[in-house]
Amino acid sequence: MVEAVKHGSDNPPSVTERDALSPFLPRSAPSANESPDRIIERTREAIEAARAGGNPIAEAAASSDLCVMLREAGRLNEAIEAGYLALELSNRENAFSEKTQALLALSGCYLHIGNPRTAFSYLAEAESTARRYGSRDEIAEVLLSQSASFGRVRNPEKALEYALLVKGEFGNDLSDIRRSSMCNNIAASLNDLGRYAESLPYVDEGLASLTDPGQELSRAFLLGNKAVALSHAGEIDSVLAIVRQVEELAERHGRQILVAGLMEELGVSYFKLGHSEQARVCLERAKAVAESLSLKNIVRTVCKHLAQVYEELGLPEEAGRDAQDCLDYRRGVVK
Template identity: 25%
Template structure:
């Protein structure tokens, strides 16, 4: 075939792609490359389309073939994207840095920021997200993920600024709705967090973390019975959460449900044999039940884990004084 025929095949592929007929477009791009292996445009479109279809290894091969002919921004960027979705973040970052040599766009900076975020380099992540936002002020994912990075850096005020900006773009953007609620809970602003947690659970009733946070908010606003119900809902989703069992046990104890509290706290201890807080809470429940020997065992176990625990030392000394 001639070079002109390859271009015709490529053009037909782009037309089919615009109509959403992906598999047909894929075939035309392959035919264009078969007819003219130097058709760089067909390589680029094929590489990105393979990525869209989650055929990432094939996508990388196509971009590598194109790069051997012409090192350019789309090919380095496309290869970086395929590596990113394969969770090969180190090589993905290398490809994005190569792409920067010949160009940039907001997506490049966003995905570089995401790699830094995943690796725990939150300051670099924020810098990348800010550059992406400077190129596109409506880049909602960059606003949200920038807020996540600030949260990890324990800069909750800036995190709220970023989440609010995301919600100004789309008030129903689920990640930012949840993140606003969670951040407000962490800041102790419980009443303010409720509308965001409510909205998250309206849209996703089995959102585990939102259920957990809602239980905490209700407990701290002295609605213990409702708090216990949310903790139980969360445990139906994931029972292997020692912290959640401990919280439930503590709430049950505060409601006078001592036998239920013993069961919950023992579940926490089954999951984590060294869970100091659960032993401490269980000891206090046993004290309330008048089971002093079992309470002492719990406080001694706390002191094995943490010899300086003041509450356990106090309770142990009190029990021993009573027995002397």
């Protein structure tokens, strides 16, 4: 999804937008054979090597990657610390590309902890920096991050606006991975707007652009949006097959946030279709995964939807509990 926090729908953020998390994926693609902990350890080693070699720009770049990895592992305090180190180093060295990446990484952290004001402040600074000093590819990345972030705060209109802006201004110049992100964000926004049939061609275009076996995470985001669209077409077997694929990719890459996002979206989709029991199963799993990763913003929205589902199922005690949990997360009572 895309931009600010205006007209918010009750739809959850689509799988695509969770790439609002565009800085969201580390720039150095990890090997599927490495555990997330090993990748984090290796990135810390790269930071130490850059520091020992007197290369603050390389240290800043690696620190931004570490910020993203730690955030996806649910280690948010450490992630923010790494992001601020990257920002400090890039400011000191006037390293504008690294500064843009640090700002994007930090914005993702603040979205995860439910602080969109700070997140969008960093995104605005990232856009200003990229437009003044960056390449067209960097500008497109920032705009896609804004699209994803607006999706995260459930503003599909602005999310779609930013993704289509990228398509119009940069569509012919995008790398395969950027094109897949653009298609993903468009498809996610269309899903959130209830335009499911329109989203599927963008999913297919995005998948077709992914020819490298190392692009599995981008494939998982697109598949998640395809599952949501197909759930509204009643293609249950296809949805289940996609869920299994996303689960395998999430496990392989240590990105359980993909599972949380997809389960939330499918839960809301099934509830709209009147399948309350299926909705309950999906949303309960989304909540459990999001809680395990300390993803407070996702937990909050899932609790809101679960309260509605429990009410529909005639479970007032559970509905009241999750409504209170949603309120507590919104007020910041839950640490």
